[in-house]
Amino acid sequence: MAAPLFDNERVRGMLYVDTADPKIRYNQDDLEVLTATANAVAVKLRNISLESELKVAANIQRSMLPERFDVPTGYEIDAHQVMCRYVGGDLYDFRRRPDGRMLLVLGDVSGKGTPAALAMSAVVVALGLLCEIGGVLEDLAVLLNRQLHRSLGRGQYVTLFLGELDAASGALRYVSAGHEPPFLLRADGNIERLAATGIPIALMEEAIIESADVRLNPGDLLAVFSDGIPEATRNGDSFFGLERLEEVLTANRDEELPSIRRRVESAVESFLQGQPNSDDVTLVLLRRVPVMK
Numbered sequence: 001m002a003a004p005l006f007d008n009e010r011v012r013g014m015l016y017v018d019t020a021d022p023k024i025r026y027n028q029d030d031l032e033v034l035t036a037t038a039n040a041v042a043v044k045l046r047n048i049s050l051e052s053e054l055k056v057a058a059n060i061q062r063s064m065l066p067e068r069f070d071v072p073t074g075y076e077i078d079a080h081q082v083m084c085r086y087v088g089g090d091l092y093d094f095r096r097r098p099d100g101r102m103l104l105v106l107g108d109v110s111g112k113g114t115p116a117a118l119a120m121s122a123v124v125v126a127l128g129l130l131c132e133i134g135g136v137l138e139d140l141a142v143l144l145n146r147q148l149h150r151s152l153g154r155g156q157y158v159t160l161f162l163g164e165l166d167a168a169s170g171a172l173r174y175v176s177a178g179h180e181p182p183f184l185l186r187a188d189g190n191i192e193r194l195a196a197t198g199i200p201i202a203l204m205e206e207a208i209i210e211s212a213d214v215r216l217n218p219g220d221l222l223a224v225f226s227d228g229i230p231e232a233t234r235n236g237d238s239f240f241g242l243e244r245l246e247e248v249l250t251a252n253r254d255e256e257l258p259s260i261r262r263r264v265e266s267a268v269e270s271f272l273q274g275q276p277n278s279d280d281v282t283l284v285l286l287r288r289v290p291v292m293k
Helices: 028-063 113-132 137-151 241-251 257-272
Strands: 002-006 011-016 075-082 090-096 102-109 158-166 171-177 183-185 191-193 212-215 221-225 281-288
Touching (some): 002 028, 011 028, 075 090, 090 113, 102 113, 113 137, 113 158, 137 158, 137 171, 191 241, 241 257
Antiparallel strands (some): 002 011, 090 102, 171 212, 183 191, 183 221
């Protein structure tokens, strides 16, 4: 008696049952049990195969994000990401441009799972290429918007923060395309929210890209994050919110950057009360080191 290992998509093999006892005769009920068992085994094999493929994809995606940064003298940086699934749509980078300025990137592709991960890969590749050709920040953003509008799936877009830092002066020119407002915690205790300067990337092929300018003074801390932090929710009604994040950052602003990041993680986990986050979480902290007196 045999039944195909059919997983509702394709046949993965055959489940065969036999006996050396000539007195045993299989009937229709036996065949139905074997068929149901074969279907269950086939679905399990498919799930194992998909899980293995997703693990490989996750490793590839992680390899596209930097493990180390070329941090200019007088600055320190910490970056951390937690995906809510094997793969996700958040990205970050901190790299040197041809003119010596540093490009700080944090983006969040719309959607979740594999479609968002594929789009994320396209964004990382496009950013890497455009970053190498030089030009002003606004032109880079325009080219990126045009390219991604053509290459991403219908309805996909990217909220993106692009910050170009002149390390010597602390001048930071940035484009915030529909992204969560980063916090700039000043050394004197004040806090600024860097408002969006335009719509998300790839919503339309031709878009007006504007920039804004701030300056990181010694002791200032810049926190850039994806919406997985403020939009963390237990029930869909109550959210962690920007105010809670601001409170955590303010209360721990003088600690080491990894410690600040862990404080944020702990606060979000406590708010969720054991429930998993429904979105990817990415946090980048950049501080200009205070001048020693």
